[in-house]
Amino acid sequence: MSHHIPVTHADLQAYVDGQLGAERQREVESYLQQNPDTSTMVEDLLRINKEIHKAYDPVLDEPLPEQLVIRQRKPSAGLLDVAAAICWMMLGGVIGWQFSSMMVTTAPADTLTAHLVKPAAFAHVVYTPEVRHPVEVSGDEQEHMVKWLSKRLKTTLRIPDLRSHGFELVGGRLLPSTDRMAAQFMYQREDGVRITLYNRHGGWGDEQTSFQYTKQNNTAVFYWIDGPLGFALVGNLDKLELFKLSETVYQQLN
Amino acid sequence: MxxxxxxxxxxxxxxxxxxxxxxxxxxxxxxxxxxxxxxxxxxxxxxxxxxxxxxxxxxxxxxxxxxxxxxxxxxxxxxxxMEMESSILYHEEDAGQELEIRDMQQAIAKLTPDQREVLLLVTLEGLQYREVAKILGMPEGTVMSKLSRARNRLRTIMHMEKPKRLTRVK
Structure with a gap:
């Protein structure tokens, strides 16, 4: 069988991608029947296409985040945002941050996600797996720690006592947050489970919000604003358990 | 709106x-x-x-x-x-998952970013070459050559890695 136009590599690609006209496709098909080597190559390419779909199509069926929200306003993307974005990219995969932070609400929610929830979750996944250096100042030096961190954050911090829930204070550390400083307190239960309380001073006016909840894979966060301070309690716990802890934290701080 | x-x-x-x-x-x-x-x-x-x-x-x-x-x-x-370190650390857990899928994911990760984009827009999204060219702001011919290179690379990677994995499995 003869071919009017020679089959090019571009034809083969387009054949694999289903982007040939019907006639040209038939021509390529008959060419392939006579050229087993090329045919093998084309089969490889088709297999690659199939495997790519197999690897990633399941994402299409993943449930979209509970609160599908479209942010109305975007905070200006300064250098720190860029740095944060890079950090997020680096750490990605550690927890699957699935969109709970996404969509429909107003600007404050947006601010909270960017400046409280994400940094808190990020700090949680960075420091809780640490064996030797989970904290900067150990819980034994609680008094010193609270003085120091309060001074750095320019506010009065208090460290909740969560022993009634079986959580002992491990200690705390100073953290750079998106555009200011933050403090993280870490607690640990006998079975090794750790939770962190993230404290950030300012950035959202003087307001009060209710408890809000978000969860990605196993990492759950309850967060709220109380006056100038924003809190995020992060842990790999179920919602109710973390909620009870959040209530205790809230009560002790008020 | x-x-x-x-x-x-x-x-x-x-x-x-x-x-x-x-x-x-x-x-x-x-x-x-x-x-x-x-x-x-x-x-x-x-x-x-x-x-x-x-x-x-x-x-x-x-x-x-x-x-x-x-x-x-x-x-x-x-x-x-650090990026590499963390991905190694956290990927170990799923080591038991389907090898084929992971092979493909790892192979794609070895492409250059622009090869990856072209390949995925064409195969995964099923976009026309013309559309891909517009999205990526490059001539259609460049899309075709990047696509071809990406596929060659994948073929090489997949064929090279298969035997190694088999010997390791037993």
Whole structure:
């Protein structure tokens, strides 16, 4: 069988991608029947296409985040945002941050996600797996720690006592947050489970919000604003358990 | 206007799938990318011409964000080592998962960013070469040659790695 136009590599690609006209496709098909080597190559390419779909199509069926929200306003993307974005990219995969932070609400929610929830979750996944250096100042030096961190954050911090829930204070550390400083307190239960309380001073006016909840894979966060301070309690716990802890934290701080 | 955001939302699963593949199966980074993309799309809805191809427009936005991120990352070499370290650490857990899928994911990760984009837009999203050229801002011929190179590379990688894995398995 003869071919009017020679089959090019571009034809083969387009054949694999289903982007040939019907006639040209038939021509390529008959060419392939006579050229087993090329045919093998084309089969490889088709297999690659199939495997790519197999690897990633399941994402299409993943449930979209509970609160599908479209942010109305975007905070200006300064250098720190860029740095944060890079950090997020680096750490990605550690927890699957699935969109709970996404969509429909107003600007404050947006601010909270960017400046409280994400940094808190990020700090949680960075420091809780640490064996030797989970904290900067150990819980034994609680008094010193609270003085120091309060001074750095320019506010009065208090460290909740969560022993009634079986959580002992491990200690705390100073953290750079998106555009200011933050403090993280870490607690640990006998079975090794750790939770962190993230404290950030300012950035959202003087307001009060209710408890809000978000969860990605196993990492759950309850967060709220109380006056100038924003809190995020992060842990790999179920919602109710973390909620009870959040209530205790809230009560002790008020 | 709500029609616009509804339409945007309807593309989220596709954007997520593409981002996931683009970011080497890194869920967190991928969803961050999608989120940035959606934010930008919504803040710029006034720039979108009604009746034009919204899907292509969204993928264009995502491409720009991705290209920017890539540039920034390449300017920050000190981060590279850590990135690799963390991905090694956290991928060990799923070592038992389907090898084929992981082979493909790892192979895609070895492509250059622009090869990866071309390949995924064509195969995963099923976009026409012409559309891909527009999204990535390159001539169609360049799309074709990048696509071809990406596929050659994948073939090489897949064939090279298969035997090694088999010997390790037993």
């Amino acid at each position: 709500p029609r616009y955001s509804e339409q945007v939302v309807s593309y989220i699963p596709h954007l997520r799938r593409y981002a996931r593949a683009l970011m080497g199966n890194d869920v967190l980074a991928a969803d961050d990318l999608v989120q940035d993309c959606l934010e930008r799309a919504l803040s710029r809805m006034h720039l979108w011409r009604k009746g034009s191809n919204l899907r292509a427009w969204l993928f264009t936005i995502m491409h720009n964000l991705y290209a920017n991120n890539m540039r920034k990352l390449s300017n920050a070499p000190q981060f590279v080592e």
